Amino acid sequence: MIIAIDGPAASGKGTLARRLAAHYRLPHLDTGLLYRAVGAALIEAGLPLDDSAAAVGAAESIDLSRLDAAALSRHDVGEAASRVAAIPAVRAALLDRQRSFGHGGPGAVLDGRDIGTVVFPNADAKLFVTATVAERARRRTAEMASRGLHADYATILADLERRDARDSNRASAPLRIAEDAILLDTTNLDADAAFLRALDLTDAALRL
Numbered sequence: 001m002i003i004a005i006d007g008p009a010a011s012g013k014g015t016l017a018r019r020l021a022a023h024y025r026l027p028h029l030d031t032g033l034l035y036r037a038v039g040a041a042l043i044e045a046g047l048p049l050d051d052s053a054a055a056v057g058a059a060e061s062i063d064l065s066r067l068d069a070a071a072l073s074r075h076d077v078g079e080a081a082s083r084v085a086a087i088p089a090v091r092a093a094l095l096d097r098q099r100s101f102g103h104g105g106p107g108a109v110l111d112g113r114d115i116g117t118v119v120f121p122n123a124d125a126k127l128f129v130t131a132t133v134a135e136r137a138r139r140r141t142a143e144m145a146s147r148g149l150h151a152d153y154a155t156i157l158a159d160l161e162r163r164d165a166r167d168s169n170r171a172s173a174p175l176r177i178a179e180d181a182i183l184l185d186t187t188n189l190d191a192d193a194a195f196l197r198a199l200d201l202t203d204a205a206l207r208l
């Protein structure tokens, strides 16, 4: 059983994917971490983010079991991830890894930008999670502040808008809603209400 959760930055897709995975007792993969790991590797090596050969090398050497979500959550790493994610060869290098994760065992919940459109076009349930960019920027600002990180709302809003535009306009696997995905706008839903709504929608899609 594959559940695909896509959506723009800071829409709450990771939070929902984690909770749905716990509910259905499935493993969860935050595919954004793969692109973040590639971006972080290039930053660490002091390489330009358009160095395709280095980015593909970093993608091929990712160890899924050793992804450090906390370290990769840095704001500049999100920006770097979006840059390397526009390189088709990087996406190709990560595709099989994501598919293997989903195909092993009982299935999986995966969240990202192209899970329902490219990685698992035949997923059993597909959600596309959104919220207004103002609300998403509010959430990301609060998240960073709660971790004691510097967080300026206006900067984060501008960064999210730029990243969404890049992710939506790239040629390779752009961010878009799959034809058969269910849209879930969480602007006016708190995390618990969003989860209950998502559960109803996925139960219905899975005919549970």
Ligand SMILES: Nc1ncnc2c1ncn2[C@@H]1O[C@H](COP(=O)(O)OP(=O)(O)O)[C@@H](O)[C@H]1O
Binding pocket: 007, 008, 009, 010, 011, 012, 013, 014, 015, 016, 139, 140, 142, 143, 186, 189, 190, 191, 192, 194
């Ligand atoms: N429905 C919601 N209402 C308010 N805050 C939320 C909601 N869903 C998630 N959050 C919070 O917003 C931030 C971004 O959520 P996250 O799941 O990391 O988004 P994404 O995976 O889409 O980037 C986190 O701090 C999370 O706790």
Ligand SMILES: Nc1ccn([C@@H]2O[C@H](COP(=O)(O)OP(=O)(O)O)[C@@H](O)[C@H]2O)c(=O)n1
Binding pocket: 008, 009, 010, 011, 014, 031, 032, 033, 035, 036, 078, 081, 082, 083, 085, 086, 111, 112, 113, 114, 115, 163, 167
């Ligand atoms: N399936 C995916 C997941 C992420 N990404 C890229 O990776 C970046 C970081 O993704 P993320 O999900 O960690 O970002 P947030 O929504 O958590 O801010 C995105 O801006 C995309 O450019 C992608 O292209 N395809």
